[in-house]
Amino acid sequence: MALAYLTRRERFSAAHRLFKPELSDTENFDLFGQCSHPNWHGHNYELFVTVKGQVNPSLGYVVNLKKVSEIIREKVISKLDHKNVNLDVDFMQGILATTENLAIAIWRVLEKPIRETGAELHCVKIKETENNFVEYYGD
Amino acid sequence: MALAYLTRRERFSAAHRLFKPELSDTENFDLFGQCSHPNWHGHNYELFVTVKGQVNPSLGYVVNLKKVSEIIREKVISKLDHKNVNLDVDFMQGILATTENLAIAIWRVLEKPIRETGAELHCVKIKETENNFVEYYGD
Amino acid sequence: MALAYLTRRERFSAAHRLFKPELSDTENFDLFGQCSHPNWHGHNYELFVTVKGQVNPSLGYVVNLKKVSEIIREKVISKLDHKNVNLDVDFMQGILATTENLAIAIWRVLEKPIRETGAELHCVKIKETENNFVEYYGD
Amino acid sequence: MALAYLTRRERFSAAHRLFKPELSDTENFDLFGQCSHPNWHGHNYELFVTVKGQVNPSLGYVVNLKKVSEIIREKVISKLDHKNVNLDVDFMQGILATTENLAIAIWRVLEKPIRETGAELHCVKIKETENNFVEYYGD
Amino acid sequence: MALAYLTRRERFSAAHRLFKPELSDTENFDLFGQCSHPNWHGHNYELFVTVKGQVNPSLGYVVNLKKVSEIIREKVISKLDHKNVNLDVDFMQGILATTENLAIAIWRVLEKPIRETGAELHCVKIKETENNFVEYYGD
Amino acid sequence: MALAYLTRRERFSAAHRLFKPELSDTENFDLFGQCSHPNWHGHNYELFVTVKGQVNPSLGYVVNLKKVSEIIREKVISKLDHKNVNLDVDFMQGILATTENLAIAIWRVLEKPIRETGAELHCVKIKETENNFVEYYGD
Numbered sequence: 001m002a003l004a005y006l007t008r009r010e011r012f013s014a015a016h017r018l019f020k021p022e023l024s025d026t027e028n029f030d031l032f033g034q035c036s037h038p039n040w041h042g043h044n045y046e047l048f049v050t051v052k053g054q055v056n057p058s059l060g061y062v063v064n065l066k067k068v069s070e071i072i073r074e075k076v077i078s079k080l081d082h083k084n085v086n087l088d089v090d091f092m093q094g095i096l097a098t099t100e101n102l103a104i105a106i107w108r109v110l111e112k113p114i115r116e117t118g119a120e121l122h123c124v125k126i127k128e129t130e131n132n133f134v135e136y137y138g139d
Numbered sequence: 140m141a142l143a144y145l146t147r148r149e150r151f152s153a154a155h156r157l158f159k160p161e162l163s164d165t166e167n168f169d170l171f172g173q174c175s176h177p178n179w180h181g182h183n184y185e186l187f188v189t190v191k192g193q194v195n196p197s198l199g200y201v202v203n204l205k206k207v208s209e210i211i212r213e214k215v216i217s218k219l220d221h222k223n224v225n226l227d228v229d230f231m232q233g234i235l236a237t238t239e240n241l242a243i244a245i246w247r248v249l250e251k252p253i254r255e256t257g258a259e260l261h262c263v264k265i266k267e268t269e270n271n272f273v274e275y276y277g278d
Numbered sequence: 279m280a281l282a283y284l285t286r287r288e289r290f291s292a293a294h295r296l297f298k299p300e301l302s303d304t305e306n307f308d309l310f311g312q313c314s315h316p317n318w319h320g321h322n323y324e325l326f327v328t329v330k331g332q333v334n335p336s337l338g339y340v341v342n343l344k345k346v347s348e349i350i351r352e353k354v355i356s357k358l359d360h361k362n363v364n365l366d367v368d369f370m371q372g373i374l375a376t377t378e379n380l381a382i383a384i385w386r387v388l389e390k391p392i393r394e395t396g397a398e399l400h401c402v403k404i405k406e407t408e409n410n411f412v413e414y415y416g417d
Numbered sequence: 418m419a420l421a422y423l424t425r426r427e428r429f430s431a432a433h434r435l436f437k438p439e440l441s442d443t444e445n446f447d448l449f450g451q452c453s454h455p456n457w458h459g460h461n462y463e464l465f466v467t468v469k470g471q472v473n474p475s476l477g478y479v480v481n482l483k484k485v486s487e488i489i490r491e492k493v494i495s496k497l498d499h500k501n502v503n504l505d506v507d508f509m510q511g512i513l514a515t516t517e518n519l520a521i522a523i524w525r526v527l528e529k530p531i532r533e534t535g536a537e538l539h540c541v542k543i544k545e546t547e548n549n550f551v552e553y554y555g556d
Numbered sequence: 557m558a559l560a561y562l563t564r565r566e567r568f569s570a571a572h573r574l575f576k577p578e579l580s581d582t583e584n585f586d587l588f589g590q591c592s593h594p595n596w597h598g599h600n601y602e603l604f605v606t607v608k609g610q611v612n613p614s615l616g617y618v619v620n621l622k623k624v625s626e627i628i629r630e631k632v633i634s635k636l637d638h639k640n641v642n643l644d645v646d647f648m649q650g651i652l653a654t655t656e657n658l659a660i661a662i663w664r665v666l667e668k669p670i671r672e673t674g675a676e677l678h679c680v681k682i683k684e685t686e687n688n689f690v691e692y693y694g695d
Numbered sequence: 696m697a698l699a700y701l702t703r704r705e706r707f708s709a710a711h712r713l714f715k716p717e718l719s720d721t722e723n724f725d726l727f728g729q730c731s732h733p734n735w736h737g738h739n740y741e742l743f744v745t746v747k748g749q750v751n752p753s754l755g756y757v758v759n760l761k762k763v764s765e766i767i768r769e770k771v772i773s774k775l776d777h778k779n780v781n782l783d784v785d786f787m788q789g790i791l792a793t794t795e796n797l798a799i800a801i802w803r804v805l806e807k808p809i810r811e812t813g814a815e816l817h818c819v820k821i822k823e824t825e826n827n828f829v830e831y832y833g834d
Contacts, residue, residue, distance in 0.1 A: 004517045005552040013268065015154035015179040018616070031615065033622060039223035040154040042181005044268055055521065059448065060435070060513030065549060066450060084178035096616030100560045104611065129152065129183055132621060135561040143795045144830040157338070170337065172344060189830075194799065198726065199713070199791030204827060205728060235338030239282045243333065271343060274283040291546065293432040293457040296755070309754065311761060317501035318432040320459005322546055362456035374755030378699045382750065407430065407461055410760060413700040421656045422691040472660065476587065477574070477652030482688060483589060569824060571710035571735040595779035596710040598737005600824055640734035685708065685739055 005122055006062045007050040010072050015042040016085035016097040040084065045102075046127040047076065049110060053119035063119040071113045076106050099128045103136040111138070144261060145201045146189040149211050154181040155224035155236040179223065184241075185266040186215065188249060192258035202258040210252045215245050238267045242275040250277070283400055284340045285328040288350050293320040294363035294375040318362065323380075324405040325354065327388060331397035341397040349391045354384050377406045381414040389416070422539055423479045424467040427489045432459040433502035433514040457501065462519075463544040464493065466527060470536035480536040488530045493523050516545045520553040528555070561678060562618045563606040566628050571598040572641035572653040596640065601658075602683040603632065605666060609675035619675040627669045632662050655684045659692040667694070700817060701757045702745040705767050710737040711780035711792040735779065740797075741822040742771065744805060748814035758814040766808045771801050794823045798831040806833070 017040050018032035019025075028036035035041070049072055053062040079089050085097040091105045107124045114121040127133040156179050157171035158164075167175035174180070188211055192201040218228050224236040230244045246263045253260040266272040295318050296310035297303075306314035313319070327350055331340040357367050363375040369383045385402045392399040405411040434457050435449035436442075445453035452458070466489055470479040496506050502514040508522045524541045531538040544550040573596050574588035575581075584592035591597070605628055609618040635645050641653040647661045663680045670677040683689040712735050713727035714720075723731035730736070744767055748757040774784050780792040786800045802819045809816040822828040 002517075002521050002553065003556040004520065005554075006517070007550050007552070009548045011268075013180050013182050015181040034221035037221050037223075037227075039226045040179050040181065041152050041221040041223065042154040042179065043152050044183045055515075055517045060515035060518045062517060062551075082173035082176050082180040084176075084180065087178045088176075098611075098616035100558075100562070100611045100618060101616045103560065104558050129150075131565045133563050134618075135563070136558065137561075139559040141795075141799050141831065142834040143798065144832075145795070146828050146830070148826045194793075194795045199793035199796045201795060201829075237333075237338035239280075239284070239333045239340060240338045242282065243280050270287045272285050273340075274285070275280065276283075278281040289546075291458050291460050293459040312499035315499050315501075315505075317504045318457050318459065319430050319499040319501065320432040320457065321430050322461045360451035360454050360458040362454075362458065365456045366454075376750075376755035378697075378701070378750045378757060379755045381699065382697050407428075409704045411702050412757075413702070414697065415700075417698040419656075419660050419692065420695040421659065422693075423656070424689050424691070426687045472654075472656045477654035477657045479656060479690075567824075569736050569738050571737040590777035593777050593779075593783075595782045596735050596737065597708050597777040597779065598710040598735065599708050600739045638729035638732050638736040640732075640736065643734045644732075685706075 001057075002055045003052060004055050004062050005050050005052045006065065006068070006119070007048050008065060008068050008072060010047050010049070010069065010077050011044060012047065012077050012081035012083075013042065013044050014080050014083050014085050015040040017041070018096060018098060020096070043128050045080070047072070047106065048123070048125040048127070049106075049114075049121070050123040050125070051114055051117075051119040052122040063117045067117055068114070068119075071110065071117070075109050075113060099126050099132070099134040100136070102126055103134050107136050107138055140196075141194045142191060143194050143201050144189050144191045145204065145207070145258070146187050147204060147207050147211060149186050149188070149208065149216050150183060151186065151216050151220035151222075152181065152183050153219050153222050153224050154179040156180070157235060157237060159235070182267050184219070186211070186245065187262070187264040187266070188245075188253075188260070189262040189264070190253055190256075190258040191261040202256045206256055207253070207258075210249065210256070214248050214252060238265050238271070238273040239275070241265055242273050246275050246277055279335075280333045281330060282333050282340050283328050283330045284343065284346070284397070285326050286343060286346050286350060288325050288327070288347065288355050289322060290325065290355050290359035290361075291320065291322050292358050292361050292363050293318040295319070296374060296376060298374070321406050323358070325350070325384065326401070326403040326405070327384075327392075327399070328401040328403070329392055329395075329397040330400040341395045345395055346392070346397075349388065349395070353387050353391060377404050377410070377412040378414070380404055381412050385414050385416055418474075419472045420469060421472050421479050422467050422469045423482065423485070423536070424465050425482060425485050425489060427464050427466070427486065427494050428461060429464065429494050429498035429500075430459065430461050431497050431500050431502050432457040434458070435513060435515060437513070460545050462497070464489070464523065465540070465542040465544070466523075466531075466538070467540040467542070468531055468534075468536040469539040480534045484534055485531070485536075488527065488534070492526050492530060516543050516549070516551040517553070519543055520551050524553050524555055557613075558611045559608060560611050560618050561606050561608045562621065562624070562675070563604050564621060564624050564628060566603050566605070566625065566633050567600060568603065568633050568637035568639075569598065569600050570636050570639050570641050571596040573597070574652060574654060576652070599684050601636070603628070603662065604679070604681040604683070605662075605670075605677070606679040606681070607670055607673075607675040608678040619673045623673055624670070624675075627666065627673070631665050631669060655682050655688070655690040656692070658682055659690050663692050663694055696752075697750045698747060699750050699757050700745050700747045701760065701763070701814070702743050703760060703763050703767060705742050705744070705764065705772050706739060707742065707772050707776035707778075708737065708739050709775050709778050709780050710735040712736070713791060713793060715791070738823050740775070742767070742801065743818070743820040743822070744809075744816070745818040745820070746809055746812075746814040747817040758812045762812055763809070763814075766805065766812070770804050770808060794821050794827070794829040795831070797821055798829050802831050802833055
């Protein structure tokens with residue numbers, strides 16, 4: 001038996017804004033800087049989903065990569081791509097649209113369907129720009 | 140004398156939407172697909188500005204790259220980064236926020252200040268995603 | 279009116295081999311080196327298709343990017359991805375499977391359907407590895 | 418003393434196919450999809466080998482990077498580059514040519530020669546496409 | 557509560573040389589190869605600083621990314637960018653200018669100011685070229 | 696007959712400094728900013744050499760890519776990699792070490808040996824950082 005980690009990259013282009021609704025625009029700017037801009041801004045987000053599991057001796061893989069891709073597209077990308085993270089995404093309602101919170105929310109959405117493939121979710125990584133990324137391991 | 144081309148890359152993260160205000164959401168979707176989403180989406184845009192000119196025999200360069208970068212940041216990036224292309228950008232008012240129109244508008248904004256450096260604007264290239272980019276040469 | 283260039287990147291993973299069927303393996307190795315390996319090798323090819331045209335004043339784009347992508351996928355990618363360039367691809371039959379010949383053949387396949395969109399094919403670029411690429415402009 | 422991790426990237430372009438020889442083409446397609454294509458396909462694989470060890474106080478490095486590169490090229494790249502993973506590679510005989518199995522096999526090939534440099538093999542990572550990669554840590 | 561990892565990339569272009577001052581050029585070449593070249597060479601280094609911490613429930617992030625970037629720029633980049641690692645950098649005096657030693661020295665410089673933000677330094681990664689990088693986790 | 700363009704990327708890591716020897720350090724700083732730093736700095740330069748020519752109907756390529764790579768390595772890379780552009784490179788003696796001048800000098804070095812392969816040198820492009828590059832077409 002051998003334990004391997006398989007990572008799939010998917011992408012989504014979305015608008016978002018960092019702000020607390022109970023604060024004024026000025027107060028939000030003090031907390032979140034230009035990321036609080038009231039008219040939104042956006043990113044080409046890159047999502048890296050890592051699953052781990054024993055390599056199936058008969059099939060030679062941890063899990064069918066195509067299946068992993070389909071789960072991510074159905075549960076995550078279809079809800080985020082060409083959308084507004086704050087306004088349109090059911091699993092981000094009432095949550096500050098930071099990269100950290102997005103990674104945690106995506107973990108919660110993916111954990112069960114990934115487990116049903118026989119693998120285990122290991123890491124959700126989101127690259128917001130070429131200079132910033134966040135990783136969440138479920139802890 | 141030698142003619143060289145110098146390219147500077149700058150980046151901006153912005154929200155936008157493709158739509159015609161006189162049309163309904165459904166009609167805009169028929170024309171522009173998911174890019175017409177009413178709640179906006181966004182991108183990490185990469186902007187490549189190419190200038191050309193004779194290499195200055197005394198200084199060894201076409202133009203001071205730092206000066207080119209400052210012009211692009213002052214005239215373009217400061218207006219687009221962490222902003223909404225449709226709502227916030229003076230030189231995009233009344234213009235469909237396509238990558239083509241953005242490249243043409245940026246050309247018009249940069250042409251004169253680049254000429255004042257002694258070089259000539261050659262190309263404005265905008266990469267919207269890793270799979271799409273537009274080039275405009277002033278024609 | 280304004281003339282702009284729009285580029286779409288698509289990818290395909292394919293096997294190929296450089297060889298002349300009338301030569302021995304040794305003779306082919308002398309001509310093509312390790313690229314002539316009889317058991318095939320392969321690449322993640324990146325294909326960049328550039329079209330040019332006037333920006334439509336009403337729609338703000340040269341041509342619908344989604345339409346360009348669909349043409350490339352139907353005419354080119356569906357025939358090359360996860361295939362053998364030498365054995366499986368109708369438009370490469372009887373042609374040495376070099377990057378140059380692949381670019382020329384893809385130009386011939388795309389020229390007419392791109393023209394039917396109202397734009398004009400400008401360049402077919404194929405990146406074979408991170409260190410090598412070929413461009414063909416129809417001349 | 419300080420424990421550091423050193424990673425070397427090497428590349429190989431190879432053909433492969435996912436299939437079980439005891440099954441028909443149709444059955445293999447059901448299991449492995451287009452990756453089972455009988456005429457092969459291929460990739461530009463990127464291999465990342467991470468070694469760990471105490472930083473040598475006199476030399477300032479974990480291990481001579483050039484030595485690590487030479488080991489990888491001799492033991493792995495020379496056998497895979499411009500080759501067919503299924504047909505040509507001694508350490509992949511009788512093994513399904515998945516990325517997982519390739520990573521495990523490369524680990525087994527590299528573990529001893531890396532140890533002889535004084536460092537320890539930590540991770541073998543293989544990037545098959547820009548969207549997929551596998552990591553193996555020897556467990 | 558949720559534990560997340562946040563990574564910031566910063567860059568610096570610097571000259572360096574690997575050598576022991578008590579040795580001759582020939583002896584240094586024997587130890588360090590072309591990296592010992594007496595007239596220096598240089599790199600575009602990429603620095604990835606990863607911090608970890610609980611996601612602040614009120615602000616939705618581990619730590620203000622802008623603050624992390626400012627610390628890295630003030631303490632590290634301002635001392636290394638467009639400089640000579642061997643001659644100009646206070647925290648590298650008397651230390652062999654390997655990537656390993658650079659990562660360890662940057663860790664020591666950043667550990668305290670990162671802790672003062674409320675987060676904890678997790679990893680310093682330095683990419684010297686597209687083929688080589690080093691990671692240090694403080695052990 | 697068909698005219699194609701073939702590009703080869705090669706890399707070199709080098710130190711350099713922008714300065715005029717007849718000026719003081721302060722005066723050089725006024726002209727060249729931090730690029731004039733007296734103790735040198737450096738870059739991972741990427742060199743893209745584009746050649747053009749008719750595709751050989753018998754061989755399917757413009758020119759043997761391996762031959763192009765060998766010429767570039769022998770004439771250019773061997774002189775620049777792990778070297779100091781100002782001090783070590785014969786074809787840069789007495790020339791300001793800007794990216795423009797480097798591109799022009801490399802053009803002059805490569806023009807004749809490329810012509811002897813039967814192809815024609817079309818462009819020398821040098822990428823100094825991920826944000827800056829220069830192109831020279833021989834004019």
